[in-house]
Amino acid sequence: MKVSYYPGCSLHSTGIEYNISTQKICKTLGIDLIEIENWICCGSSPTHQSDEILSIALPIKNIANSKKNNNINEICVPCASCYSRLKFAQEKIKDIEIQNKVEYIINSKDYHNVTVFHLLDVIIKKIGLDKIKTKVKKLLSKFKVASYYGCLLTRPPKITEKVKYENPDDMESILGVLGVENIDWNMKTYCCGASFALIQPDVMLELTKRILEDAVSAGANAISVACPLCHFNLDSRQKKINKKYNTNFNIPIFYFSQLMGLSFGISPNRLGVFRHITKVKEYLFNKELL
Numbered sequence: 001m002k003v004s005y006y007p008g009c010s011l012h013s014t015g016i017e018y019n020i021s022t023q024k025i026c027k028t029l030g031i032d033l034i035e036i037e038n039w040i041c042c043g044s045s046p047t048h049q050s051d052e053i054l055s056i057a058l059p060i061k062n063i064a065n066s067k068k069n070n071n072i073n074e075i076c077v078p079c080a081s082c083y084s085r086l087k088f089a090q091e092k093i094k095d096i097e098i099q100n101k102v103e104y105i106i107n108s109k110d111y112h113n114v115t116v117f118h119l120l121d122v123i124i125k126k127i128g129l130d131k132i133k134t135k136v137k138k139l140l141s142k143f144k145v146a147s148y149y150g151c152l153l154t155r156p157p158k159i160t161e162k163v164k165y166e167n168p169d170d171m172e173s174i175l176g177v178l179g180v181e182n183i184d185w186n187m188k189t190y191c192c193g194a195s196f197a198l199i200q201p202d203v204m205l206e207l208t209k210r211i212l213e214d215a216v217s218a219g220a221n222a223i224s225v226a227c228p229l230c231h232f233n234l235d236s237r238q239k240k241i242n243k244k245y246n247t248n249f250n251i252p253i254f255y256f257s258q259l260m261g262l263s264f265g266i267s268p269n270r271l272g273v274f275r276h277i278t279k280v281k282e283y284l285f286n287k288e289l290l
Contacts, residue, residue, distance in 0.1 A: 001126060003117070004066040004075040005033035008082035008228075009041050015079070015228025017272025021257035022078050022119060024271060028135055028264050029127050033076060036062060037069040042085040056098060057105040059089035064111040078119040078257075080227035084152040086116045087159045118153060119257070120170045120226055132177050137265035139179030142287045146183045146220035147171035147256070148211065150230040151191040165189070171224055171256050178263040185218035187211050194229040208233050209241045212249050222283070224256045231255060236277040252280040262289055 011019035026033050041047075043058040063086065066075050077083040093099050093111075103109050117125070123132070147169075154165040162168065166189060172182040193200075193207035211234065215223050225231045235253040242249055253276065261271040268289065273280050284290045 001030060002032045002034055002072060003122060003126075004070045004072045005035045006039055006042075006062055006066070006075050006077045006082060006086070007035065008039075008077070008079040009044075010079055010081075010228035010232075014232055017275045018078055018228050018231065018255045018257065020270070020272040021255055021261050024266050025257050025260045025264065028261075028266070029123070029131065031076075031122065031127065034070045034072060036066045036075070038065055042079075042082040043089075044081050044085060052092075053098065053101050053105070055085070056089045056092050057102045059086040060093055060102050060111050061106040061108075062086065063090070063114050063116075064106055064108040067110050067114060068108070073113055074115050074117060076117050076119055076122045078226070079229070080118065080150055080153040081229055083116065083118045084159070090114075090116065091159055118226070120153075120174075123174060124170050129173060129177050132174060132260070135264050136178060138263050138289070140175075140259060140263050140287070141179040141181070143175075143178075143180045143259070144183055144219055144221045145175055145180050145224050145254075145259070146185045146215035146218060146222075147175065147188060147224045148192075148215070148226075148230060148234070149189050150225070150227050151189060153226060154189060171226060174256060175224060175259060178259060180259065183215070183218050183220040185214050185220065187214045192230050192233040194233045197233070204233065205237060205241055205244060208237050209245055209247065212238065212241065212251060213247075216249070216251060220251070222252045222254055224254050224259055226256055238278050250278060252276070252278055252283045254280075 043055040047055040154162040154168050157165040193204035196204040238249040258271045
């Protein structure tokens with residue numbers, strides 16, 4: 001199965017292990033990711049807070065590039081923030097006035113009839129749990145995982161078209177096939193505060209602390225994410241949170257694609273797990289994966 005692939009800026013930089021693990025599991029599952037040629041930034045928070053038309057033109061340009069270069073009407077987007085911007089742009093450009101301005105900027109009208117999927121959607125809807133089950137080589141039965149979706153992946157439902165936008169379970173469905181014990185917890189769609197990292201770091205630390213706190217108190221020994229921004233926050237802020245709040249967080253934060261890769265028998269090193277700030281080597285050793 002071929003699908004256009006939009007990695008976005010984070011997967012080529014701070015979230016490169018998400019890109020690495022996504023490529024590995026998709027190859028295993030028979031998904032041919034065709035990276036969009038000449039893709040550009042999706043706009044994300046800095047743009048949509050300063051220039052509405054540009055914030056729509058950037059993602060629409062990526063969609064137009066996908067149609068022009070790949071001739072594929074489905075795009076896979078692993079980053080929740082990028083996914084949100086592309087979906088918002090598709091909704092906003094229905095306005096004729098906005099449409100005319102954007103088409104003038106990108107010099108293209110060929111961006112229609114394209115479906116934007118998050119990586120989770122591609123795996124659930126296009127591949128299915130039965131196919132995943134056939135690829136499992138190691139059951140992750142010692143993993144007690146809280147699946148964290150963040151605030152952009154499922155909401156607002158008008159844009160994302162998600163039915164279970166407050167209590168999603170796609171990640172849990174996948175992880176359950178891998179043998180993971182899914183933890184029921186309260187904050188799976190709460191904001192981690194990533195956008196506050198530079199302007200209000202104390203707010204960001206407090207929001208991240210609440211998420212870590214709830215996951216640990218619910219019994220999780222790891223957290224699974226589907227967004228590079230969420231991963232960076234939950235993974236890299238634990239030491240600062242411990243120092244500020246006198247806590248003792250040391251919980252591994254995995255991309256769900258890394259957990260799939262581990263279960264598929266792909267070595268941890270090839271999935272980028274040792275790039276994480278919160279170290280996972282001892283955790284994986286205790287789970288008999290090293």
